[in-house]
Amino acid sequence: MGQLKIYGVKDRLNPIKGTLSKVIHSCMVDALEFPRNKKFHRFFPMDKEDFYFGNGRTDAYTIIEISMFEGRTIEAKKQLITLLLERINREVGISLQDLEITIFETPKHNWGIRGLPGDELELDYKVNV
Template sequence: MPSTRIETRRGWLGDRRRDFVEAVQAALVEGILIPEQDRCVRLLEFDEDAIITSPHAGLRYTVIEISLFTGRSIDAKRRLYAAMTRKLAPFGLEPHEIKLILHEVPRENWGLRGLPASEIELGFRVDV
């Protein structure tokens, strides 16, 4: 049940924004084995003057921050990093243009349907 925020510069995606968001979702499904219908991915685009990056980062530099339940193995995280790089390559992103940050949250610190997530049957495993 991750919550994913994508941040990048405005304009370079053009009319491929939805496809880009779907590619990120596909990488989440492949990498950390969430159900396809578990979707919470947001794309935020910023004007050129609202982002500072290192000179080698490139104009397509993209930061993807994923808040997710604590418990994924390092192998699952490796799968996610590799899947994200592969799924975003068709958009012209090189591996050095993608920064992926995971924020692990204990289930009791995530509220769903008025309850802590630790008290809800999620329908999928977190310890993958």
């Protein structure tokens, strides 16, 4: 399971949401073997005055937070980060300086999905990649 939150300045984020979602999901599929039909993205377009960030960033500054079941290898997570940085930069045009990615992992039993704790679900994909 994976849930994504994408934050950015709304004037920059809104026009690219569809493309960015496709690129992010392609990275999840390729690095973590996510099923193509498992896409849970939430966008948080923010007014510029509500989104503070450090020097050296532009209005294209984008934060991607990924919450997922624990179990992926360090190599798989690094592969995901590498793919996200490369593809978003190349296909969406956000500079590497303006991208920040954080992965949060939690045990399956800490999730409630489709009426069950996550560790009682039958998944149609593998988590240990």
